[in-house]
Amino acid sequence: MNMVKLIIDGKTAEVPENTTLLKAAKTVGIDIPTLCYFELKDMNIENRPGGCRVCVVEVKGRRNLAPACNTMVAEGMEVYTHNIRVLNARRTVLELILSDHPAECLTCAKSGSCELQSMAQQLGVREIPYQGEQSKYRKDTSPAIIRDVDKCIMCRRCEMMCNDVQTVGALSAVNRGFMAVVAPAFEMNLEKSPCTYCGQCVSVCPTGALTEVDHSRNVINALADPTKTVVVQTAPAVRAALGEEFGLAPGTLVTGKMVAALRRLGFDYVFDTDFAADLTIMEEGTELLDRLTRYLKGDKDVKLPILTSCCPGWVNFFEHNFPEMRDIPSTAKSPQQMFGPIAKEYFGKKLGIDRKNMIVVSIMPCLAKKYECQRDEFKVDGDPDVNYSLSTRELAHLIKASNIDFNSLPADDFDNPLGESTGASVIFGTTGGVIEAACRTAYELYTKKKLEKVDFKELRGLENVRHATIDFDGLPINIGIAHGLGNARKLLEDIRDGKSHFHAIEIMACPGGCIGGGGQPYHHGDSEIIKLRASALYREDAGKPIRKSHENPFIQELYREFLGKPCGELSHHLLHTHYFDKSAGVFVEE
Amino acid sequence: MAKQIRIALRNCGVIDPERIEDYIARDGYMALATVLTELTPEAVIEILKKSGLRGRGGGGFPAGLKWEITRKVQADQKYVVCNADEGDPGAFMDRSILEGDPHSVLEAMTINGYCTGASKGLIYIRAEYPLAVERLKTAMAQSREMGLLGENILGTGFNFDIDIRYGAGAFVCGEETALIHSMEGLRGEPTVKPPFPSVEGYLKKPTNVNNVETFANVPVILNKGWEWFASIGTERSKGTKVFALAGKINNVGLVEVPMGTTLREVIFEIGGGIQHGREFKAAQTGGPSGGCLTKKHLDTPIDYDNLIAAGSMMGSGGLIVMDEDDCMVAIAKFYLEFTVEESCGKCSPCRIGNKRLHEILGKITQGNGTMEDIDKLRNLGTVIKDTSLCGLGQSSPNPVLSTLDNFYDEYMEHVKDKKCRSKVCKSLMQYLIIADKCIGCTLCARNCPVNAISGERKQAHFIDQEKCIKCGACMEKCKFNAIIIN
Ligand SMILES: Cc1cc2nc3c(=O)[nH]c(=O)nc-3n(C[C@H](O)[C@H](O)[C@H](O)COP(=O)(O)O)c2cc1C
Numbered sequence A: 001m002n003m004v005k006l007i008i009d010g011k012t013a014e015v016p017e018n019t020t021l022l023k024a025a026k027t028v029g030i031d032i033p034t035l036c037y038f039e040l041k042d043m044n045i046e047n048r049p050g051g052c053r054v055c056v057v058e059v060k061g062r063r064n065l066a067p068a069c070n071t072m073v074a075e076g077m078e079v080y081t082h083n084i085r086v087l088n089a090r091r092t093v094l095e096l097i098l099s100d101h102p103a104e105c106l107t108c109a110k111s112g113s114c115e116l117q118s119m120a121q122q123l124g125v126r127e128i129p130y131q132g133e134q135s136k137y138r139k140d141t142s143p144a145i146i147r148d149v150d151k152c153i154m155c156r157r158c159e160m161m162c163n164d165v166q167t168v169g170a171l172s173a174v175n176r177g178f179m180a181v182v183a184p185a186f187e188m189n190l191e192k193s194p195c196t197y198c199g200q201c202v203s204v205c206p207t208g209a210l211t212e213v214d215h216s217r218n219v220i221n222a223l224a225d226p227t228k229t230v231v232v233q234t235a236p237a238v239r240a241a242l243g244e245e246f247g248l249a250p251g252t253l254v255t256g257k258m259v260a261a262l263r264r265l266g267f268d269y270v271f272d273t274d275f276a277a278d279l280t281i282m283e284e285g286t287e288l289l290d291r292l293t294r295y296l297k298g299d300k301d302v303k304l305p306i307l308t309s310c311c312p313g314w315v316n317f318f319e320h321n322f323p324e325m326r327d328i329p330s331t332a333k334s335p336q337q338m339f340g341p342i343a344k345e346y347f348g349k350k351l352g353i354d355r356k357n358m359i360v361v362s363i364m365p366c367l368a369k370k371y372e373c374q375r376d377e378f379k380v381d382g383d384p385d386v387n388y389s390l391s392t393r394e395l396a397h398l399i400k401a402s403n404i405d406f407n408s409l410p411a412d413d414f415d416n417p418l419g420e421s422t423g424a425s426v427i428f429g430t431t432g433g434v435i436e437a438a439c440r441t442a443y444e445l446y447t448k449k450k451l452e453k454v455d456f457k458e459l460r461g462l463e464n465v466r467h468a469t470i471d472f473d474g475l476p477i478n479i480g481i482a483h484g485l486g487n488a489r490k491l492l493e494d495i496r497d498g499k500s501h502f503h504a505i506e507i508m509a510c511p512g513g514c515i516g517g518g519g520q521p522y523h524h525g526d527s528e529i530i531k532l533r534a535s536a537l538y539r540e541d542a543g544k545p546i547r548k549s550h551e552n553p554f555i556q557e558l559y560r561e562f563l564g565k566p567c568g569e570l571s572h573h574l575l576h577t578h579y580f581d582k583s584a585g586v587f588v589e590e
Numbered sequence B: 001m002a003k004q005i006r007i008a009l010r011n012c013g014v015i016d017p018e019r020i021e022d023y024i025a026r027d028g029y030m031a032l033a034t035v036l037t038e039l040t041p042e043a044v045i046e047i048l049k050k051s052g053l054r055g056r057g058g059g060g061f062p063a064g065l066k067w068e069i070t071r072k073v074q075a076d077q078k079y080v081v082c083n084a085d086e087g088d089p090g091a092f093m094d095r096s097i098l099e100g101d102p103h104s105v106l107e108a109m110t111i112n113g114y115c116t117g118a119s120k121g122l123i124y125i126r127a128e129y130p131l132a133v134e135r136l137k138t139a140m141a142q143s144r145e146m147g148l149l150g151e152n153i154l155g156t157g158f159n160f161d162i163d164i165r166y167g168a169g170a171f172v173c174g175e176e177t178a179l180i181h182s183m184e185g186l187r188g189e190p191t192v193k194p195p196f197p198s199v200e201g202y203l204k205k206p207t208n209v210n211n212v213e214t215f216a217n218v219p220v221i222l223n224k225g226w227e228w229f230a231s232i233g234t235e236r237s238k239g240t241k242v243f244a245l246a247g248k249i250n251n252v253g254l255v256e257v258p259m260g261t262t263l264r265e266v267i268f269e270i271g272g273g274i275q276h277g278r279e280f281k282a283a284q285t286g287g288p289s290g291g292c293l294t295k296k297h298l299d300t301p302i303d304y305d306n307l308i309a310a311g312s313m314m315g316s317g318g319l320i321v322m323d324e325d326d327c328m329v330a331i332a333k334f335y336l337e338f339t340v341e342e343s344c345g346k347c348s349p350c351r352i353g354n355k356r357l358h359e360i361l362g363k364i365t366q367g368n369g370t371m372e373d374i375d376k377l378r379n380l381g382t383v384i385k386d387t388s389l390c391g392l393g394q395s396s397p398n399p400v401l402s403t404l405d406n407f408y409d410e411y412m413e414h415v416k417d418k419k420c421r422s423k424v425c426k427s428l429m430q431y432l433i434i435a436d437k438c439i440g441c442t443l444c445a446r447n448c449p450v451n452a453i454s455g456e457r458k459q460a461h462f463i464d465q466e467k468c469i470k471c472g473a474c475m476e477k478c479k480f481n482a483i484i485i486n
C-alpha cells in the first residue's frame, strides 16, 4: 500500500493513499465535525453524500473549501481545519441548517442524543442570524415509526440504510431545492410503502426526523390500572445495551438491574423473552428436523432450506418482496409473539386471570415488533397477545422518568416460570445466535447423542453473509447466515434461482442482529459498540448453567402440562403463524 | 471593426442540415476519415491539446486533456456523452448547432470514441428541443447508411454508435455528474468530484462528457490544423465563443467572436449598441449564476480567465445587457430566484443559503433592508460559493456578490434612503399628486382600485400611501401630469 504524507494544521500525517482527509486528520488527533457522513466499520456500511458541508477544510491551492469526508489525501497536501475561513464557513453552514429547523429541542424525542443539537453545542451557536421561511411537511405516523421531516437535514443516511443496506427502497430524496426531503415515493405514508419497520433508518438518523412511535404512556396507564395484571418480557439484546443509556460502558450486561428496575416500575411479573426464545427453538428446531428427515427420505413436497422466522422485519421483507416463497420460512412465531399467548392462555389461566385483564408488555431492541404485535392474526377478539412493545430507548426513558437510580440498583432475578432461560436463548440477540441455538438442540434431537462442544464458533462473526457446515454425526448440515436485508436478498435470490445448497438459513433484518436493532441506544456509527454488545451476550451464554433450549426445565414443564409436544396441535394453534402476500401494496417505480 | 468568425456555427444557415451531402461538400467527415485512416488516437489528442480548445459548456476544461484522461483509464467499456441539456434561460447556441449542423457533432463524437476507446455515444438533450432531435435522428440515419456511424466505419473495423437520451428538464441536470445519474435513472443530482466522469461516469465506466459547441469545433481543428486554431484568441483561451445576446441591446441573437474580443466590441459594434440610445449599465455573462460586469469592464478582452477575475464567468455564453432602467438589486434577486428554483437540494449551503440570499434581497427591495443585511449577503454569498457541492451553488451568489461590488451605491440607496433609482422596486416607489398641478378633476380617485385617493372636487387630491398598491392607474389617467413617482 502506498503511503502519502501530508500536513494537517501543521502536523505531519502519513496515511495510505485513498484515505479521506477526515480519517487522515484523526490519525493526528484532529476531529473534524461531520453531520451527513456515517460509517459502520467492518460492516460495509458507509454514507458519504457530501451534502451537509460542515466538514469543510481548506486545502492549499484549491479554489473552494473541500469536504473532508469526501476528499482524498495527496502527497504534500497542506490542509487547514480550523483557520478563520474554515471556522466561519462551518459555522455559517450550521447556522443555515438551523435556520431551516424547528427549535423544538425541549420536546423532541431525540433531544440528548441528537447529533445536530450536539453540533450546535460544539460550535457554540448562540443565535441563528439567518432567519427565514422554514420548510414544512406533513407529519407521518406509521405503526412503528414517526416521520417528522421538518427536522430532516437531508443527510441521506436513512436513504442509504433503506436502499443500499436493506434494499427495501422505501425512502428516497423527493422534491427539489428548499423543499427537498427524504420520504417514501410520492410522499405517501410510510405505512403504504414497502417499509419493513426494521428501524435502521431511525437508528442512523442524526436528528429527530425519524423516531419510534412511543408507547410508554400506554404502559404507564396500564401499570396504574388496579384491574390489570401487567406482565413484561425482555428480549435478549436489551440487557446488553440498556446500560449505555445510563452511562455504562458498551457491552456491560445489566440483566439483574434491568429486572430490578422493571419491578420498581410496577410490573406484576417480570419475565424473559429468552424463555420464549427457548420455546422458539423447540418449535423451529422440530420443524427443521421434520423437514430435513422427510427431505432426506426423498419427499418431494418438502422444501429446503428452512428459513428462520423470528425477526418480524425480515417477515415483512419477504411478504413484500418474495411472497411467492413464503412457504419456505419456518411457521414458528417470533419469541415475542410466542410469549404473548403463553402468558395469556397458559400462565394467566393458571392464575385465573382473564386475558382481557392481562396486559403483556415487551421490551425490545426492535421497532418491527411494534408493528408485529398490532397484526390482526396475533389478536384474539381484538385483544392483542402482546399489548405494547417498548424499545430499549423507551424503557430507559421510563426508568429515568420514574426517579430510579439505575446504576445503584441491586441485581434481581426474573420471575418464574416464564423467566427461566438457557444460554441458547440469550444469543438470539446477535447474528448467528438463533441458528447456533437451533443447532445445539437439533443436534441432540437428531443424533440422540449428547453435544459436548456447545460453542459453534464457526457461526459467529459479523461478515455480511456467512456459511458453515455442521457435522450432525456424519450428516453435514449446510448453514447460511445473513444479517441486513440486502444480504438476505442475495440468499433469497439464490434459493429462487435454485442455486442454494443450504439446509437452514438464519436471517436477521438488522446489521449485527438485534444487538444492532432499530430500538437500541444510538451507536452513532460506532461498530465497536455493536461488537461489544455481541460479546456480552456470548459471555452471558457461557456463564449459564443450562445452554441448550430443550434442557430448560420450565420449557419441559410447559410441554408436559400444557402444549403436549413441539409442533403438536396446540403449538400449531398458539405458536405458529402464516404469511401474507403483501407485494400488491408495494409501489414500483416505472 | 470587430469581426465575427464562424467556426462552431460555420455551417449553420449555410447547409441543409437534413442533407448529409451538403455537410460532406463542406469538408464534412473529412476529419473522421483522416483520423481513422492516418492518425493514432494519441496523435489526434496531441493536436487537440496543442489547439488549446477548452470546454464550451462552462468549465473551460482543456478538451484534449479530458480526452487523454478518458483514454488512459483502463476499462472494458467507455462512453462518449454529448451534453446538449442547455438549461441556461436565453441560451440557444447548442440548439442552433444541433438544428443547423448536426453532423459536426456526430463526427466529433465518433472521433472522440476512436481516441478514448469508446464504442458508444449518448446525446443528452433537452426534451424541449424536438426539431434538434429530429435533425439528429435524420443525420444519424444518413451517416449509418453511408457507413460513417455504426459497425466497421469507413471499412476501418472501427465500431461506434450513438443514442439519444432525453433530459429530465432540470437546469442542474446539465451538470455532468447529475446528467449521468439522470441517464442512469437515478435522481438528477450531482455527486462529489473526483471521481470525474472521465474516470468513473455512466454506469461507473469512463465517460467523456463534452458540450455541443466543444464538439462542433473539433472537425475543423483537425481539418485546418491546430496552428490555425491556436492563432485565434488569447493566450489561454483559443478559438471563438458563441454568445447569445439578449436584453436591452439592438441586435439580439447569436454571435460568434474570437476569444479576446472586448465587451465594448460585442455590445456596441456587433450588437449595435443599447436600445433606444440609452446608456449601458451592466452586462450579465455566464447565465443565471454569472456576474454583472460594468462600464469599467467594457474594454476587458473576454476570455475564461478575465471573466472569472472580473467576478463572472463564461458559462455557456449568455450575455444579457442592461441599461439605466434596470435595478441591479432587483436583477440580483431575479437571478437568485432562478437558482433557488433550480437547486437540487442536496447540499445545505445551496439548498438553504440561496433561499436566504433571496429572502434578504426581497427584504431590501421592499425597503426593509438594514446594513446588517448587506453584511449577511456578503458572508452568505462567500460561504455558499466556498462550500457548495457543485458548480451551481459554487456560482449562484455571483449575481449578488458582483452587484454588491460594482453597484454598492444602489444597494445603499435601497437600504438607507429607501429609494430605487430605476423605479423598479415598487415597494420603494411613492405615487404623489403635485398639488399645484392638480385641478381636482377626480378622475384619478375614480380609477383607483383601492380608493387610496381622496379630495374635494376642484381641490388638490391626495394619495394615502398606506392604502396605495402602486398600480399606476392614477398616473395613467391624469391628463394634467399632476401625478409623479418619487
Ligand atoms: C449547474 C450546471 C449546469 C450545467 N449545464 C450545462 C449545460 O447545459 N450544457 C453543458 O454543456 N454543460 C453544462 N454544465 C457543465 C458540465 O458540467 C460539464 O462541465 C460540461 O458539459 C463539460 O463539457 P465541456 O468540457 O465540453 O464544456 C453545467 C454545469 C453546472 C454546474
Ligand code: SF4
Pocket: A101, A102, A103, A104, A105, A106, A108, A109, A110, A111, A112, A114, A115, A116, A117, A151, A207, A208, A209
Ligand atoms: S432534532 Fe435535534 S436539534 Fe432538532 S429539535 Fe430535536 S433535538 Fe433539537
Ligand code: SF4
Pocket: A145, A158, A161, A162, A166, A168, A169, A170, A171, A194, A195, A196, A197, A198, A199, A200, A201, A202
Ligand atoms: S424502517 Fe427499515 S425498511 Fe422502513 S424505511 Fe426505515 S430502513 Fe427502510
Ligand code: SF4
Pocket: A149, A151, A152, A153, A154, A155, A156, A157, A158, A159, A182, A201, A204, A205, A206, A207, A209, A210
Ligand atoms: S430523515 Fe434523518 S436520516 Fe433521513 S435524511 Fe433526514 S435527517 Fe438524515
Ligand code: SF4
Pocket: A197, A198, A310, A311, A312, A313, A314, A365, A366, A367, A368, A369, A508, A509, A510, A513, A514, A515, A516, A517, A518, A519
Ligand atoms: S433483527 Fe432483531 S431488532 Fe432487527 S428487526 Fe429483526 S427482530 Fe427486530
Ligand code: SF4
Pocket: B172, B189, B190, B342, B343, B344, B345, B346, B347, B348, B350, B351, B388, B389, B390, B391, B392, B393, B394
Ligand atoms: S450546489 Fe446546489 S445544485 Fe449543486 S449539489 Fe448542492 S444543492 Fe444541488
Ligand code: SF4
Pocket: B431, B444, B447, B448, B449, B450, B451, B452, B453, B463, B467, B468, B469, B470, B471, B472, B473, B474, B475
Ligand atoms: S397608484 Fe394605483 S393604488 Fe396608488 S393611488 Fe394611484 S391608482 Fe390608487
Ligand code: FES
Pocket: A033, A034, A035, A036, A037, A049, A050, A051, A052, A053, A054, A055, A056, A067, A068, A069, A070
Ligand atoms: S460530513 Fe462531509 S459533507 Fe457532510
